[in-house]
Amino acid sequence: MQTYRGKSVFGGVAVGKICVYQKGEQTVKRTKIENAEQEKARFNAAVQESIRQLGELYEKAVKEVGEANAAIFEIHQIMLEDEDYLDAVQNIIDTQKVNAEYAVAVTGDNFAQMFAAMEDEYMRGRAADVKDISERIVRVLSGGAGQGIHTDEPVIIxxxxxAPSETVQLEKDKVLSFVTVHGSVNSHTAILARTMSIPALIGTDVALDETVDGKFAVVDGTNGVLYVEPDEETLETMRRRQREEQEKKELLQTLKGRETVTLDGKKIRLYANIGNSKDLASVIHNDAAGIGLFRSEFLYLEKETFPTEEEQFQVYKQVAETMAGKPVIIRTLDIGADKQCDYFELKKEENPAMGCRAIRICLTRPEIFKTQLRALFRASAYGNLQIMYPMITSVWEVEAIAKIVEEVKTELTAQNLQFGDPKQGIMIETPAAVMVSRELAKKVDFFSIGTNDLTQYTLAVDRQNPELDAFYDPHHPAVLAMIRMVVENAHAEGIWAGICGELGADLSLTKEFLKMGVDELSVSPGRVLPIRKVIVESSCS
Structure with a gap:
């Protein structure tokens, strides 16, 4: 038995044969050409074909992993239309009189190195994307066929x-798991893997050759271990865990339709986090009592220009109607930091996580904010829609929001447009908001604690930087003390407080949250039933 360790991307156990996936990277030769214009025409045609292919991949990904996770293919399409990239390729063809394949390969390497050298973690992540699109163009220029796994039985890849494009092309019923030598837990591929619920490891030090290809193996996605040709004891242990996990899944299904009430009678709001309306089926399937976080920024990230009031209204209305009276809490746009949107034309910032983002954009560019608020208020007439404002640090911000809201309501009334009276809450994501939460609670209807940013700002640790993983501790006593303080201050002013960050899905803290008096937990749809199981078997005392 050979044992290899990696970093877990998604848990679970997979048992089956290994299939080594070789990219079959093409050797690009430098060839002198006579007609630069003709060569540039070849390049432009290859770009258009690549954009077409990415469009097909986007449609496939939307069906399999949802619109938010498919957005990477739209990003790749946009990158293929970037003038700097296109000009660089054409300039090499013009000045060096070389073939398009070589010009694309050189440009791809140059841009990848440029991105990799940047300080911003998000921009460094774009290095892999520019390599991916460049390889796609070279493949089209060379007449190469699409890549994929061809197998008659499910395998461990x-x-x-x-690359994201490779992951989404995998036939899900033929993939038991994937294990990679490189990669990041925050990469697009890792996100897709988690959405597809495929046990996965990255950073695994294993040779990609015939010594493992076709061998029987086990992937322990929970503990980050790959066993090649496992001994009987290990295999039996893993198969037993696999059976236990399946039994747990089946047992959890019995919790559907059951109220989320603790043993001592407290009802907990157990909601789901989603990125777009395509995730509604998952919310309903997993029996969430509502939507605790609808990330409206994806409406902006998926567009090439600002979504109109009508476009937003139709999406919010659909969600409100589909949830049939259950709460739908929509967060106003949270653009900025690691979520950049070119057409916002935000200035380059040295520290974007602490820069112009979320509510700061809304209050400094009220025309954008008003458009979204008009759509939200109009949609609130069609269901139990509620509004949540992110990145609040001060009482004056809430008061400024209230003034803009009144202006919007006055405008809608004057236009004789129907609108509701939605509850309005705020996200508590900064230590400043925690410290003034008693005063903030007098101004709003509810609190939702964003533990991802709260941890980042409390510990002064960039959560996007993998080199600081050891320092990013959401269980830190200071973070937990702040959560407790927020809940106590909310209750003192008669409003409820919940958690919509990743920590809300942490089963090791569920009982502690109940003892703190947390009223609501909003988690990814697949975590609803596991959390419900803990709650109904626990008490708040």
Missing amino acids: LADDL
Whole structure:
């Protein structure tokens, strides 16, 4: 038995044969050409074909992993239309009189190195994207066929790394797991893997050759271990865990339709986090009592220009109607930091996580904010829609929001447009908001604690930087003390307080949250039933 350790991307156990996935990277030769214009025409045609292919991948990804996770293919399409990139390729063709394949390969390497050298973690992540699109163009220029796994039986895929385009093309029923030598837990591929619920490891030090190809193996996605040709004891242990996990899944299904009430009678709001209306089926399937976080920024990230009031209204209305009276809490746009949107034309910032983002954009560019608020208020007439404002640090911000809201309501009334009276709350994501939460609670209807940013700002640790993983501790006593303080101050003013960050899905803290008096937990749809199981078996005392 050979044992290899990696970093877990998604838990679970997979048992089956290994299939080594070789990218089959093409050797690009430098060839002198006579007609630069003709070569540039070849390049432009290859770009258009690549954009078409990415469009097909986007449609496939939307069906399989949802619109938010498919957005990477729209980003790749946009990158293929970037003038700097296109000009660089054409300039090499013009000045060096070389073939398009070589010009694309050189440009791809140059841009990837440029991105990789940047200080911003998000921008460094774009290095892999520019390599991916460049390889796609070269493949089109060379007449190369699409890549994929061709197998008659489900397999464990072993690869150096997997680009998002490769991951989404995998036939889900033929993939038991994937294990890569490189990659990041925050990469697009890792996000897709988690959405597809495929046990996965990255950073696994294993050779990609015939010594493992076709061998029987086990992937322990929970503990980050790959066993090649496991001994009987290990195999039996893993198969037993696999059976236990399946039994747990089946047992959890019995919790559907059951109220989320503790043993001592406290009802907990157990909601789901989603990125767009395409995730509604998952919310309903997992029996969430509502939507605790609808990330409206994806409406902006998926567009090439600002979504109109009508476009937003139709989406919010659909969600409110579909949830049939259950709460739908929509967060106003949270653009900025690691979520950049070119057409916002935000200035380059040295520290974007602490820069112009979320409510700061809304209050400094009220025309954008008003458009979204008009759509939200109009949609609130069609269901139990509620509004949540992110990145609040001061009472004056809430008061400024209230003034803009009144202006919007006055405008809608003057236009004789129907609108509701939605509850309005705020996200508590900063230590400043925690410290003034008693005063803030007098101004709003509810609190939702965003533990991802709260941890980042409390510990002064960039949560996007993998080199600081050891320092990013959401269980830190200071973070937990702040959560407790927020809940106490909310209750003192008669409003409820919940958690919508990743920590809300942490089963090891569920009982502690109940003892703190947390009223609501909003988690990814797949975590609803596991959390419900803990709650109904626990008490708040």
